[in-house]
Amino acid sequence: MAGVTFKNICKVFGKDVKAVDDLNLSIKDQEFMVLVGPSGCGKTTALRMVAGLEEATSGDIMIGDVRVNDVPPKDRDIAMVFQNYALYPHMNVYDNIAFGLRLRELKGFFWQLSHMADAKKIKADIDTRVKEVARMLDIEKYLQRRPKELSGGQRQRVALARAIVRKPKVFLMDEPLSNLDAKLRVQTRAELIRLHRTLGITTIYVTHDQVEAMTMGQRIAIMKDGVLQQCDVPETVYNQPANKFVAGFIGSPPMNFIDAKIVKEDGVVMVDTGEFKLPLGAGHAAGAYEGKPVVLGIRPEAVFDKGMETHVKGTEANTISAKVDVLEPLGPEYVAYLACGKHNMIATIDTGTKIKEGQTAEFIVDLERIHVFDSETEAAIR
Ligand code: ATP
DSSP states (O other), X not given: OOXXXXXXXXXXXXXXXXXXXXXXXXXXXXXXXXXXXXXXXXXXXXXXXXXXXXXXXEEEEEETTEEOTTSOXXXXXXXXXXXXXXXXXXXXHHHHHHXXXXXXXXXXXXXXXXXXXXXXXXXXXXXXXXXHHXXXXXXXXXXXXXXXXXXXXXXXXXXXXXXXXXXXXXEEEESTTTTSOHHHHHHHHHHHHHHHHHHOOEEEEEESOHHHHHHHOSEEEEEETTEEEEEEOHHHHHHSXXXXXXXXXXXXXXXEEEEEEEEEETTEEEEEOSSOEEEOOTTOXXXXXXXXXXXXXXXXXXXXXXXXXXXXXXXXXXXXXXXXXEEEEOSSEEEEEEEETTEXXXXXXXXXXXXXXXXXXXXXXXXXXXXXXXXXXXXXXX
8 A cells, every 4th residue: 555645746738728736745645535626626637647547747646655657557556436437338247346356367367277276266366355345335236237237326336346356555536426316425425434444545536525525535635726725634624724715615505705804993903894893813813914905704604693592602792783684494504694784694593593584683703713814815814
């Protein structure tokens, strides 16, 4: 097993499509790393360069200590799982899983034909491994079926089995769950995490879905326009986003952004939105922005109905008044569309609320969880 390192990796298509721009990222041995970002951000290109399906324009790709830029894909000891499972339709599940193993043994197998005992041993070994992996993925009872006789979820498990059975150094997965329905996606997500825990194989997983990234990744690398924005554990990416893009991309419903400026009142640094002001903690770096425009970020889940019990104490400093335009039931909570004067905001509110649509009410903002961004660079100020 081995880690994977991107060192100053650039990939330019044609003359000027910079798909990946100076990517520096180290994926540790046995780590589950998720590359996430909107369509076209370069995540698939980054993955394909590790696989050797795409050549880096510049920089180094390392698998373990070996620079693999010039190593052919088949010699990189990686296994890839795609969105479309690409199973062989004319082979049954057993042969689909065994195919790669047989291919690898083929050279040795012919050489050993004169030693039938060895050939039999190879066949038995392959059989053991196919059955072991089929058991792991709960597809034992389908081994004799053709892919067309399986559901989407079962096919995806066969594709996974085919990748796992080879015991590669590195797994590369490109949106492997996107063809599955919502329920199966959640289930397979959990299975993949469990498999990773069991096998401990370094995995790079590409997705555009931030929920998938947050739930699966031990660390998450967020990309935009070919540029890595932040790479960290899910909690840090959520609680301390490096910039406005990451803040808006991670979390659902997304963070509210409000144009504001920094003012000082009695020595306290405040974010002033024109409709309400919120104080920032002592020593907040936004103090250096006095009089300058910034963007205030408030997560919907950091806003509470003042009329209900919450863990955040309501004070004059953290209370805002807003009209509730719409209350959208989401099962365990409401998504409330609020109008605070000229600013629109979303808040997730407990369904026990007494607030009705059209009413003006008071809300508490958790001051520990507000964010401030530089209006120009969009970098977080904290
Ligand atoms: P998606 O989620 O839509 O697959 P992605 O983040 O994986 O997007 P990439 O497929 O890596 O993005 O593409 C990154 C950029 O490179 C895009 O602008 C894309 O149009 C461009 N690109 C990708 N492959 C090629 C190619 N073979 N030739 C030219 N441009 C390409």
